Amino acid sequence: MNNIETSGSTALSLRNVTKTYVMGADTVHALRGVSIDIDRNEYVAVMGPSGSGKSTLMHLIGCLDVPTSGTYSLEGRMVAEMSESQLAEIRNRQIGFVFQTFNLIPRSNIFHNVELPLVYGGVGKAERRERTELAIKRVGLTDRMKHKPNELSGGQRQRVAIARALVFDPSIILADEPTGNLDSKTGDEIMTVLDGLHDAGQTIILVTHEDYIARHALRTVRLLDGSIESDVKNGLGAGGNH
Amino acid sequence: MKLAIDIGESFQIAISAIRANKARGVLTTLGIIIGIIAVVLTMTAANGLHNQFRQSFAAVGADVIYVSRMPWVVMGDFFTYRNRPAIELREARELEGRLRGRGIVNPSMSTQRDVKYRAETIDAMRIVGTTEKQMLVSSGRPQSGRFIMGSDVTYKKNVCVIGTNVRDGLFGSANPLNKKIKIGRAVFRVIGVMEEQGGSFLGGPNFDRQIFVPITSYVKAFGGQRGRQSVNISVKAPSKEAMEDFEFVVIGEMRKIRKLRPAEPDNFSINKLDTLVGAFNNVMGVVLLVGLLVTSISLFVGGVGVMNIMFVSVTERTREIGIRKAIGAKRRSILLQFLFESAIICLLGGVIGIVLASLLTAVINTVLMPASVSVSIVIVAVTVAVAVGVVAGFVPAWRGSKLDPVEALRYE
Numbered sequence: 019m020n021n022i023e024t025s026g027s028t029a030l031s032l033r034n035v036t037k038t039y040v041m042g043a044d045t046v047h048a049l050r051g052v053s054i055d056i057d058r059n060e061y062v063a064v065m066g067p068s069g070s071g072k073s074t075l076m077h078l079i080g081c082l083d084v085p086t087s088g089t090y091s092l093e094g095r096m097v098a099e100m101s102e103s104q105l106a107e108i109r110n111r112q113i114g115f116v117f118q119t120f121n122l123i124p125r126s127n128i129f130h131n132v133e134l135p136l137v138y139g140g141v142g143k144a145e146r147r148e149r150t151e152l153a154i155k156r157v158g159l160t161d162r163m164k165h166k167p168n169e170l171s172g173g174q175r176q177r178v179a180i181a182r183a184l185v186f187d188p189s190i191i192l193a194d195e196p197t198g199n200l201d202s203k204t205g206d207e208i209m210t211v212l213d214g215l216h217d218a219g220q221t222i223i224l225v226t227h228e229d230y231i232a233r234h235a236l237r238t239v240r241l242l243d244g245s246i247e248s249d250v251k252n253g254l255g256a257g258g259n260h
Numbered sequence: 261m262k263l264a265i266d267i268g269e270s271f272q273i274a275i276s277a278i279r280a281n282k283a284r285g286v287l288t289t290l291g292i293i294i295g296i297i298a299v300v301l302t303m304t305a306a307n308g309l310h311n312q313f314r315q316s317f318a319a320v321g322a323d324v325i326y327v328s329r330m331p332w333v334v335m336g337d338f339f340t341y342r343n344r345p346a347i348e349l350r351e352a353r354e355l356e357g358r359l360r361g362r363g364i365v366n367p368s369m370s371t372q373r374d375v376k377y378r379a380e381t382i383d384a385m386r387i388v389g390t391t392e393k394q395m396l397v398s399s400g401r402p403q404s405g406r407f408i409m410g411s412d413v414t415y416k417k418n419v420c421v422i423g424t425n426v427r428d429g430l431f432g433s434a435n436p437l438n439k440k441i442k443i444g445r446a447v448f449r450v451i452g453v454m455e456e457q458g459g460s461f462l463g464g465p466n467f468d469r470q471i472f473v474p475i476t477s478y479v480k481a482f483g484g485q486r487g488r489q490s491v492n493i494s495v496k497a498p499s500k501e502a503m504e505d506f507e508f509v510v511i512g513e514m515r516k517i518r519k520l521r522p523a524e525p526d527n528f529s530i531n532k533l534d535t536l537v538g539a540f541n542n543v544m545g546v547v548l549l550v551g552l553l554v555t556s557i558s559l560f561v562g563g564v565g566v567m568n569i570m571f572v573s574v575t576e577r578t579r580e581i582g583i584r585k586a587i588g589a590k591r592r593s594i595l596l597q598f599l600f601e602s603a604i605i606c607l608l609g610g611v612i613g614i615v616l617a618s619l620l621t622a623v624i625n626t627v628l629m630p631a632s633v634s635v636s637i638v639i640v641a642v643t644v645a646v647a648v649g650v651v652a653g654f655v656p657a658w659r660g661s662k663l664d665p666v667e668a669l670r671y672e
């Protein structure tokens with residue numbers, strides 16, 4: 019439906035996207051023709067067995083990588099036509115990544131880790147400080163600003179990663195198994211934070227293996243062997259499953 | 261604005277990375293340290309030599325041609341020069357006559373004698389017989405008393421003008437004027453003390469150890485002409501620009517005086533400050549060449565070491581590069597980050613090198629020759645160190661900046 023693509027509420031749109039890795043003689047088809055539209059303020063869980071292409075899909079959506087074929091438009095802009103430097107700018111301003119392994123810079127303190135996207139975005143010092151402190155406050159770590167990542171618990175580190183992801187007000191937050199390295203209680207805390215962001219209007223795409231995590235989202239996309247197996251709205255209001 | 265922030269961030273990353281690996285950083289900079297020491301010492305030596313040369317030969321006028329039996333700097337077969345006839349005072353007078361109105365001519369002769377005043381003796385002073393025209397062909401001036409006058413020459417007065425070393429050696433702090441000193445076996449009255457000229461340069465004459473006497477008294481006291489002592493003739497050219505043409509005039513007149521046939525070679529030598537400058541440049545060339553060699557070898561070795569360390573640093577931080585790219589770092593930012601790190605490592609080496617070289621220079625200054633590390637040398641050394649860092653860090657930094665973000669993030 020064309021009107022979906024042109025409507026002002028579409029955050030991103032993939033059409034027949036494939037991703038193929040060539041490793042010597044082997045060719046791995048990580049994605050085999052994926053088409054999906056995600057609107058602003060959606061909360062999507064991507065599920066599927068290991069190796070089904072979830073991370074690959076996140077990388078493409080997050081402009082860390084480009085499709086082998088197919089088209090991808092983000093906020094109305096065609097990603098395939100972008101230069102490396104433009105992709106870096108998209109990652110910087112429009113995308114906020116949260117990784118399973120937190121991926122903080124170990125030598126930098128919490129404040130600087132969260133500040134970093136603003137640094138790369140060329141934001142001035144005063145504004146950086148203000149936005150960084152705000153982001154850290156939103157994840158409840160104001161008292162840990164001067165600490166190094168290795169002085170924090172796993173859950174706290176992931177909250178730092180979330181603060182870093184949201185500090186530049188991105189269009190989308192992409193979280194690839196954000197609770198994968200955490201116990202279920204800490205995982206719940208992280209999900210509470212993400213739920214809060216969604217309630218505040220943030221678009222979130224989340225990869226998970228766990229049904230109870232996926233239930234936080236309002237839509238679930240299941241991948242199998244590089245293709246979309248199902249794409250359903252969660253919860254009662256939408257009249258879907260569960 | 262953006263670049264400034266980038267640079268600030270790169271600087272911070274570099275400092276913290278180096279702090280985390282202090283020992284490694286210092287070790288790799290050993291080559292840089294030695295290289296920078298070599299840079300500083302070479303330039304300091306060259307500066308020192310140059311200053312000393314200028315100081316020592318300030319008395320040698322740039323617009324003066326010196327006619328003498330021997331060249332100052334002997335090249336080739338010494339014996340062809342040995343057989344030349346000595347230049348006689350008569351010839352000097354004749355040259356003066358022929359050049360009248362064109363150039364000022366001053367004859368001089370020199371020898372060595374022990375000099376005595378009461379109980380004090382100094383050995384082997386350079387005794388120079390000259391005329392009042394010495395003042396017109398040389399920049400040396402008396403600091404007290406007066407110089408030789410025309411009448412001293414005409415009346416063969418036994419008066420002398422001494423250098424500062426002679427004064428210090430014979431009189432200490434007492435006033436030397438009008439004192440009688442013994443030069444060889446003759447007695448001369450001190451009428452003046454020359455200004456200090458600075459020490460000798462690489463075994464050249466030390467003008468502070470000279471004694472000027474009227475050339476006529478010189479001949480009388482030290483028997484100049486019969487001993488086949490040769491006269492040196494200084495001829496001041498009308499201007500520095502006219503030097504080259506004037507040299508041919510002087511050669512022509514000298515050949516006429518000596519009745520040389522066209523086929524015969526000159527049996528006298530023309531010397532100029534340029535001759536000394538040439539010789540000096542040869543010495544300087546050797547110093548610079550050796551310095552450059554040591555410098556480039558150690559900087560090369562140091563640079564390769566730093567390049568290695570930077571490859572290790574980039575590899576170790578592959579994942580960090582992935583993270584930075586994922587949150588929006590461009591290639592330029594990553595490149596700058598590692599270039600800064602490399603440049604700062606080398607800068608640290610450079611600073612250590614400068615400090616060590618300054619200490620060495622202080623030692624040289626007290627035992628060998630006046631030397632000091634100037635600001636410009638420090639600036640050059642710092643620039644060289646940073647340049648080596650940038651060059652050595654470029655390939656590793658480039659490689660780091662080109663890493664694929666997804667690959668880099670998967671790196672364990």
Ligand SMILES: Nc1ncnc2c1ncn2[C@@H]1O[C@H](COP(=O)(O)OP(=O)(O)O)[C@@H](O)[C@H]1O
Pocket residue numbers: 039040041046047048066067068069070071072073074075666667
């Ligand atoms: N950089 C890569 N090079 C080669 N193969 C890759 C690469 N990234 C992913 N793959 C392969 O693509 C497939 C999908 O991987 P991935 O997207 O990471 O799956 P998931 O996140 O769902 O576990 C897997 O077979 C994986 O081995």
Ligand SMILES: [Mg+2]
Pocket residue numbers: 072073074
């Ligand atoms: Mg994965």
